[in-house]
Amino acid sequence: MIAATESALKKAALEVQEYILLTVASIRGVFSRPIYRHDIVEQLDLIGFGSLTVVLLTGLFTGAALALQSGQTLDQFGARPVVGRLVSASMIKELGPVLTALMLAGRIGSGIAAELGSMVVTDQINALRALGTDPVRKLVVPRMLSGLFMAPVLTAISDFVGVSGGWIVARVRLQVASGLYWSSVLKGLYMQDIWMGLIKPFVFGFIITTIACHVGLRTTGGTQGVGKSTTQAVVVASVAVIAADFFVTQILFSLLYPR
Amino acid sequence: MTPIESTTLTAKQVLSEPGAPVVVFDHVQLAFDDKVVLKTVSFTLIKGHTKVILGASGSGKSTALKIIVGLLRPDAGVVWVNGQRVDQLDEQQLMAVRADLGMIFQEGALFDSLTVRENVGYKLYEETDMPLEEVDKRVEEVLGFIGLLEHIDKMPSELSGGQRRRVAIARAISFKPSIMLYDEATTGLDPITASTVNDEMIKLRDLENTSSIIVTHQLRDAFYVATHMAVRDRNGEVHVVPATPQKERQAEFIMLRDGLIIFEGDADALRASTDPYIQEFLS
Numbered sequence: 001m002i003a004a005t006e007s008a009l010k011k012a013a014l015e016v017q018e019y020i021l022l023t024v025a026s027i028r029g030v031f032s033r034p035i036y037r038h039d040i041v042e043q044l045d046l047i048g049f050g051s052l053t054v055v056l057l058t059g060l061f062t063g064a065a066l067a068l069q070s071g072q073t074l075d076q077f078g079a080r081p082v083v084g085r086l087v088s089a090s091m092i093k094e095l096g097p098v099l100t101a102l103m104l105a106g107r108i109g110s111g112i113a114a115e116l117g118s119m120v121v122t123d124q125i126n127a128l129r130a131l132g133t134d135p136v137r138k139l140v141v142p143r144m145l146s147g148l149f150m151a152p153v154l155t156a157i158s159d160f161v162g163v164s165g166g167w168i169v170a171r172v173r174l175q176v177a178s179g180l181y182w183s184s185v186l187k188g189l190y191m192q193d194i195w196m197g198l199i200k201p202f203v204f205g206f207i208i209t210t211i212a213c214h215v216g217l218r219t220t221g222g223t224q225g226v227g228k229s230t231t232q233a234v235v236v237a238s239v240a241v242i243a244a245d246f247f248v249t250q251i252l253f254s255l256l257y258p259r
Numbered sequence: 260m261t262p263i264e265s266t267t268l269t270a271k272q273v274l275s276e277p278g279a280p281v282v283v284f285d286h287v288q289l290a291f292d293d294k295v296v297l298k299t300v301s302f303t304l305i306k307g308h309t310k311v312i313l314g315a316s317g318s319g320k321s322t323a324l325k326i327i328v329g330l331l332r333p334d335a336g337v338v339w340v341n342g343q344r345v346d347q348l349d350e351q352q353l354m355a356v357r358a359d360l361g362m363i364f365q366e367g368a369l370f371d372s373l374t375v376r377e378n379v380g381y382k383l384y385e386e387t388d389m390p391l392e393e394v395d396k397r398v399e400e401v402l403g404f405i406g407l408l409e410h411i412d413k414m415p416s417e418l419s420g421g422q423r424r425r426v427a428i429a430r431a432i433s434f435k436p437s438i439m440l441y442d443e444a445t446t447g448l449d450p451i452t453a454s455t456v457n458d459e460m461i462k463l464r465d466l467e468n469t470s471s472i473i474v475t476h477q478l479r480d481a482f483y484v485a486t487h488m489a490v491r492d493r494n495g496e497v498h499v500v501p502a503t504p505q506k507e508r509q510a511e512f513i514m515l516r517d518g519l520i521i522f523e524g525d526a527d528a529l530r531a532s533t534d535p536y537i538q539e540f541l542s
Contacts, residue, residue: 036385123368130328130362131382131430132354138385 019214022140026210029134029141039142047108047143047209048150055154056161058103062095063087063162067169071176080174084181085188087166092189092197096159098245101204104151105237109212112143113233116216117226125217140213144206151205152198159197192256196249203248204241211237279306280339281438281470282327287336287346289322296322297333298518304438307509309464309471311481313540314515320474321365323515324440327472328362329353341438361431361469362440366447367423369415369430375402376411379429387434401429405459421452428459432467439463441473445480457483458499465489466497478541485510485526514540 029035070086116139119125128135163185170176215233219225282304289297296319304310312320325331326338329345338346343356369378380398383389389397402408405425415423424444431439441460445453457480463469465488475481488502502510512529514522514537522529522537529537 034386122366122371123364124370126325126330127362127364127368127370129330129350130357130360130364132357132386133382134350134354 015218018218019210022136022214022217023210025136026140026144026213029137030145034137036138036142039138040145043142043146044150046111047104047146048153051104051107051150051154052157054103054107055100055158058099059091059096059158059161060165062099062158063091063165064169066090066095066162067166068173071170071174081176081180082184082188083170083174083176084163084166084184087170088163088185089188089193091162091166092159093193094245094249096162097155097197097200097204098241100155100158101151101201101208101241101245102238104147104154104205105208105241106234108147109208109233109237110230112209112212113216113219114226114230116213117219117229118223120217120219121222121226135217140210140217143209143213147205147209148202149205151201151208155197155201195256196252199252200245200248203244207240207244208237211240277306280304281306281341282310282472283337283339284323284326285337285339287323287326287333287338289319289326289331289333295518297326299336300515300518300520301336302513302520302523304470304472305509306437306470307464307468309473309485309510311485311510311512312472312474312515313476313478313481313512315476315540318515319518320476320515321442324362324442324472324474327440328357328360358434359436360438360440361434361436363424363427363431363442363444365443367415367427369423369426371415373415374411375407375413375415375418375426378415378426379433381430382434397433398429401433402426404432404462405429419452421448421455424448424452424456425459428456428463432463432469435467437469439469439471441471441475443475443477444473445475445477450479453477453480454483456480457487458489460484461487461499462489462497466491481512482526485512 066087067083070090071080071083074080074083074086116125119128119139125135128138167178167181170181171178212233215229215236219229221228280303284300284302287297287300288295300319300323302310312323314320322331326333327340327345329348329350333346336346337344340356341359345353345356348356370381373381376395376398377384379401380394383394383397384391399408399411402411405428407422407425407429410418410422410426415426418426428444439460444460445456448456460471460473461484464471473481473484486502486507487499488506489497489499491497507527508525511523511525513520514529516536522532522534524532530541532538532541
């Protein structure tokens with residue numbers, strides 16, 4: 001029992017160590033040559049444009065559901081007209097970044113882990129190294145940069161679509177005038193909220209892509225191993241996003257909202 | 260001048276001589292956790308010669324090749340490749356050594372998201388400053404050499420197993436390495452396709468003057484490569500013919516068993532061995 005626990009702890013420590021080494025190597029890879037520019041562009045397209053549909057749909061329905069729920073609650077206080085304030089604050093500060101990140105963890109986290117995992121088990125990673133290419137620079141850096149830059153863009157789009165979804169519900173179901181809704185949206189927003197809504201996705205994009213790359217590159221055990229890595233990447237990235245959300249929120253509160 | 264540069268200069272002088280050792284394995288040991296893969300393995304590959312490493316699955320053949328390329332690091336022992344100690348170099352320094360090594364992996368390990376052209380020219384496109392027109396020319400030349408030029412714009416998934424192995428050979432020779440490493444290049448292929456791949460290996464060795472290490476458990480293919488040679492006739496056509504005795508002696512066999520070398524010698528010595536394990540392996 002003790003031996004098993006010790007072995008599990010050692011394994012966990014090794015995983016963390018390897019993850020940190022990979023992220024350090026990736027960050028170093030951003031600032032030194034060679035840089036594979038066309039891979040970065042390709043990944044920006046795959047991660048950014050490729051995730052647009054899922055992010056649009058998630059944002060729209062989340063905003064709509066939020067307006068529906070909060071409209072009912074606000075009615076109890078006769079405050080239905082401020083539904084826009086509630087939707088915008090929730091979407092931009094919390095739901096937009098977190099839900100977009102969870103969608104990205106599912107979509108690109110699984111894709112990256114499966115792709116890199118397949119490359120490992122079919123010796124393509126070894127072939128890359130034998131041909132003189134550093135897999136971290138060629139595969140990890142473009143994905144990490146794309147996650148870093150596209151997550152905030154996608155989150156901003158999701159926020160806007162979410163608030164628009166809320167507007168549709170507010171207008172059609174709650175009978176709130178459009179002008180009232182949008183002025184409420186703007187009233188509920190402070191610059192600090194927007195910063196929070198944009199800084200968080202940077203962190204989430206980094207976490208999702210680096211975890212997926214790490215898990216993918218450590219795949220063993222053939223095609224079954226690829227399946228395991230894919231699942232593991234999504235689960236670990238999703239949990240990490242939610243945990244990171246708590247800590248980043250704490251830090252940003254102390255930095256952006258001084259008492 | 261860095262120590263590596265000075266070593267390279269000395270190595271260049273030594274390696275320019277005929278009979279120079281291009282790969283040296285000196286008491287190499289490697290274990291994965293409790294499983295010992297290579298106990299104590301020593302051998303030397305001479306410039307222009309062929310070393311055939313035989314052995315059952317799991318005997319450490321492929322591991323030896325990966326150590327040469329620097330994909331794995333030995334626990335003990337010394338590995339020299341072209342005058343560089345690859346067991347001591349870091350990943351960045353290994354890139355220079357790998358520039359002269361062409362490796363063919365089991366199943367080819369082609370990049371499945373790239374076309375045949377992009378696979379073959381990968382190193383030249385991505386890791387050199389060679390102009391694109393020259394890279395394209397070289398890719399077409401290499402694919403022409405192995406007879407797959409008409410498949411240049413196909414994806415690897417559209418090729419047969421044999422064609423994929425040949426594209427892998429083309430990818431490995433595109434940058435003109437002087438040492439070729441074949442990891443089970445003919446395993447799983449039908450005899451006719453395997454024979455085509457064998458001919459490519461012979462042609463590369465004899466016409467492009469590469470030194471080769473062939474890892475296989477396909478005895479028929481190993482003996483074929485060891486006992487044949489490629490010659491160009493007056494019309495420039497290439498023929499694979501039975502090797503001269505002198506040429507045959509340039510192909511040496513190593514038999515690995517449980518991480519140890521149990522035989523080293525030429526094809527005749529291997530056939531004449533009375534070791535029961537080798538006899539069983541040959542039968």
